[in-house]
Amino acid sequence: MPYLVALVVLVGVFCLVNLILIVGVIRRLREHDEALAARSEQEQNRRAILSEGEVAEPFETVSTDGGLVSRDRFEQPTLVGFFSPGCTACHEALPGFLAMAERFPGGPEQVLAVIVDENGESGAQRASLEPVARVVVEKLGGPVTSALHVGAVPAFGLVGPGGTVMSSGLRLDQVLTAASA
Structure with missing residues (x-):
């Protein structure tokens, strides 16, 4: 009987640690997605060359x-x-x-x-x-x-x-x- 209680407690602790790790991974994935979205927006706003109507400098x-x-x-x-x-x-x-x-x-x-x-x-x-x-x-x-x-x-x-x-x-x-x- 004491072995069964110890085993149940051990499984419970293992599940709790696993749950904490999963929450941490999900949080990091959200941060990563936000960083990628910000980078994508920067790339879309990046200019190739001067915009329409602008004049090139003399060269x-x-x-x-x-x-x-x-x-x-x-x-x-x-x-x-x-x-x-x-x-x-x-x-x-x-x-x-x-x-x-x-x-x-x-x-x-x-x-x-x-x-x-x-x-x-x-x-x-x-x-x-x-x-x-x-x-x-x-x-x-x-x-x-x-x-x-x-x-x-x-x-x-x-x-x-x-x-x-x-x-x-x-x-x-x-x-x-x-x-x-």
């Missing part, structure tokens, strides 16, 4: 083919894309950008691709972009990324005469939808 740089690229050379609407070699989302967005660049009015002269490359790994992206766009390779904070206030990659924009942003977004379809509206 001047040289493309991979030796041509001059500057804010003052935006005479027609220009499709702009920012990529990085180590970025999975950039690799996923690249085929869509290439397809759009091939069809974009004005050809490669009206398409600018900026590869944000910190480690000299831009070779593959550069090779795929050069046939359809003027390509600039620079570090984050370079002339083009600074002038357009790039906050994330991939980022896309449609930039009009004088560097005025006509539309921008973290996805190419956002830019094209806004531009066609």
Whole structure:
């Protein structure tokens, strides 16, 4: 009989400890969910590049083919894309950008691709972009990324005469939808 009482007490203590642990885990999961929701909201509010109507700061740089690229050379609407070699989302967005660049009015002269490359790994992206766009390779904070206030990659924009942003977004379809509206 005393063994049975001890066993019941032991099972009761075990259940109580288990219940306390479960309540603690549920509390931590709620905190984790709230942190994820806050982070998701921050990411949604993060700007790709300057917003519609804003004007890029003056800049001047040289493309991979030796041509001059500057804010003052935006005479027609220009499709702009920012990529990085180590970025999975950039690799996923690249085929869509290439397809759009091939069809974009004005050809490669009206398409600018900026590869944000910190480690000299831009070779593959550069090779795929050069046939359809003027390509600039620079570090984050370079002339083009600074002038357009790039906050994330991939980022896309449609930039009009004088560097005025006509539309921008973290996805190419956002830019094209806004531009066609």
